[in-house]
Amino acid sequence: MLRWLVWRDLMLAWRRRADVLSTLFFFVIVVSLFPLSIGPETQLLRAIAPGVVWVAALLASMLSLGRLFANDYQDGTLEQMLMTPQPLYLIVLGKVLAQWLAAEVPLIIAAPLLGAQFGLSSRTLLILSVTLLLGTPVLSLIGSIGAALTLGLRSSNVLVSLLVLPLYIPVLIFGAGAVDASIMGMTTLPNIYLLGAVTTLSLVFAPWATSAALRISME
Amino acid sequence: MLCGLLPPAEGEVKWDGANIRSLGEDYFTDVTYLGHAHGVKDELNALENLRVSCALTGIELRKDRARSILADMGLKGRETLPARLLSEGQKRRVALARLAVCNTRLWLLDEVMTSLDRSAVALIRSLIEQHLLDGGIAILATHQELEVAAESTMRLELAT
Numbered sequence: 001m002l003r004w005l006v007w008r009d010l011m012l013a014w015r016r017r018a019d020v021l022s023t024l025f026f027f028v029i030v031v032s033l034f035p036l037s038i039g040p041e042t043q044l045l046r047a048i049a050p051g052v053v054w055v056a057a058l059l060a061s062m063l064s065l066g067r068l069f070a071n072d073y074q075d076g077t078l079e080q081m082l083m084t085p086q087p088l089y090l091i092v093l094g095k096v097l098a099q100w101l102a103a104e105v106p107l108i109i110a111a112p113l114l115g116a117q118f119g120l121s122s123r124t125l126l127i128l129s130v131t132l133l134l135g136t137p138v139l140s141l142i143g144s145i146g147a148a149l150t151l152g153l154r155s156s157n158v159l160v161s162l163l164v165l166p167l168y169i170p171v172l173i174f175g176a177g178a179v180d181a182s183i184m185g186m187t188t189l190p191n192i193y194l195l196g197a198v199t200t201l202s203l204v205f206a207p208w209a210t211s212a213a214l215r216i217s218m219e
Numbered sequence: 220m221l222c223g224l225l226p227p228a229e230g231e232v233k234w235d236g237a238n239i240r241s242l243g244e245d246y247f248t249d250v251t252y253l254g255h256a257h258g259v260k261d262e263l264n265a266l267e268n269l270r271v272s273c274a275l276t277g278i279e280l281r282k283d284r285a286r287s288i289l290a291d292m293g294l295k296g297r298e299t300l301p302a303r304l305l306s307e308g309q310k311r312r313v314a315l316a317r318l319a320v321c322n323t324r325l326w327l328l329d330e331v332m333t334s335l336d337r338s339a340v341a342l343i344r345s346l347i348e349q350h351l352l353d354g355g356i357a358i359l360a361t362h363q364e365l366e367v368a369a370e371s372t373m374r375l376e377l378a379t
Contacts, residue, residue, distance in 0.1 A: 004274035008263070015262035015301075076256025077272075083222055084276045085248040091275075218224050 001086050002094045009098030012071075019067065024106045027060035031114040042119045049118035050128070050179035057107050057132060058139065058168050064103035065143040065164070066157045068095060069214070073151050082218055088211040096144050096207065104136040120183070127182040127192075131175040134195045138171045141206035148213035170198055221327055221358065222252055234325075251276070251321045255330035257314035261303035265289055265313045268302055273320050280320060292316045292342065307334040315339075318346050326350060326357040332365070340365065 013020055034052045035045055072078040081091050111132050112125040120128070146164035150156035178191035221232060221239075231238045239246045259268050266285055273280045280288075289298050292312045302310055311334060318326065326347070332340055340363070347357050347367055359365065 001274060001277060004271055008260075008267075008271045011267070012260060012262050072258075074256075075258050075260070076254050077258035077260065079222075079224075079254055079256065080252060080258050080272065081275060082224065083247050083250060083252045085244050086275065086277065087244055215224075219226075 002090055005091060005094035006098045006101075009095055010102060013098070013102035019064070020102055020106065023060050023063045023103055024110060026063060027056050027107050028110060028114060030056040030059060032117065035117045045118045046120065046183055049115060049120055050176040050183070052118070053111055053115060053128060053179075054131075054135075054172050054176040057111070057136065058165065058172060060107055061104060061136065061139040061143060062161050062164070064099065065147045065160055068099050068144055068147040069151050070147070070156070073217075078214070079218065082214065088214065089207050092144060092148075092207040092210045092214070096140050096210075099144075100137055100140040104140060108132045108136060124179060124182045127188050128179050131178045131192065131195060134192065134199050135171045135175040138199050138202045139168060141202040141210075142167045144210045145206055145213055148210045148217060151214070151217035171195065174198065222250075248277075249323050250325045250327060251318065251323045252327045253314060253318065253329065253331050255333060257311050259302050259310040259313050262301060264299045264301050265294055265305070265309075265316075266298045268313050269316050269320075272314075272317050276317075276321060278320055278322075288316050288319050289313070291319065293338065308336060308339060311335055312339060312342075315343060315346070318350070324355050326355065326359075328357060328359045328361075330360060330362070332361055332363050 031053055034048065038044060038048075069078060072081070082088065084091075108129060112129055115125045115128050143160070143164050146160040146167075149163065150159045153159060174191045174195040178188040178195065181188045181191060226240065231240070233239065234242060234246055234249065258272065260271075263271065266282070266289065269285050269289060270280045270282070273285075286298055289295070292315060294309060294312055294316075297305065297309065302313065305313070311331070315331065328347075331343065335343070344365060344367060347359070350357055351367070
């Protein structure tokens with residue numbers, strides 16, 4: 001069942017790849033604007049790089065959250081999903097997994113290329129990829145709670161950002177912190193462990209919260 | 220309310236003697252719901268739509284079987300067209316194809332006959348009659364007349 005659900009969502013994303021690509025290009029452009037506007041001061045660029053890449057990743061993933069449940073809600077598929085014998089927890093997990101694969105993985109792949117603009121060393125770029133790999137699932141998971149809560153509301157996109165962005169702060173701190181530490185030549189492990197803990201925690205609790213939010217929204 | 224999405228203001232809805240809200244997912248193993256929003260994805264073709272919606276209810280449908288069901292629904296030759304190229308009535312036929320596959324006891328059908336032509340309505344009627352013959356229950360909300368041949372039918376006229 002889970003396999004079919006993920007396949008379906010990936011297929012839908014593939015047939016609407018313009019949406020996915022626009023998220024990716026948004027990320028690329030936001031990150032590229034900083035070196036262009038600040039100028040070629042390597043020291044400064046290197047110092048802001050972790051924050052810039054991470055903030056851009058947060059904003060880019062906000063763009064795709066609106067689509068997570070809204071389309072299925074409009075055409076009645078969500079209603080049917082709620083009425084299948086499958087646990088809602090699994091359905092949410094499947095949809096979030098598909099969203100992560102379609103929207104976040106391209107960002108993770110693009111990030112090292114963009115990091116090179118900031119003059120980061122290859123070791124730091126590796127750390128950047130690792131933190132994004134660990135951190136972006138949290139963005140999808142926590143984002144799904146916001147998307148479910150604002151389902152069917154007007155101006156839900158703005159509301160999602162307001163609800164969800166503050167919750168992203170721990171991910172931002174640990175993610176950018178690890179990259180920062182790597183630039184300074186310090187150990188990155190504490191930050192990465194903490195990021196892993198946040199990921200695990202949200203993997204357990206977020207789908208459950210999202211299920212509850214979906215039931216409220218569908219009443 | 221019967222779908223278990225909305226808590227009733229008073230009383231409770233029971234299925235096999237248990238409140239459906241406490242049955243949770245177990246209730247839905249017995250129920251197939253089809254609403255006026257049919258949930259057919261524009262980006263997928265008829266075949267994919269049918270197989271995915273069946274898979275979500277836990278039935279793995281082989282390709283050739285899905286094809287023959289869609290042919291029964293009058294969609295022969297259109298199985299691999301993206302659903303956005305199908306007419307509203309044809310999309311609804313895709314959604315209805317699910318009824319031919321599922322083996323649940325209770326069907327909840329909400330306004331399923333909108334934008335359907337006469338032959339499709341006849342198709343629904345035969346599906347429902349077959350379902351009732353097999354000992355199933357169908358609850359149908361509709362604005363159109365539909366005469367179903369069955370041992371027992373109950374008619375509720377709500378405010379028009």
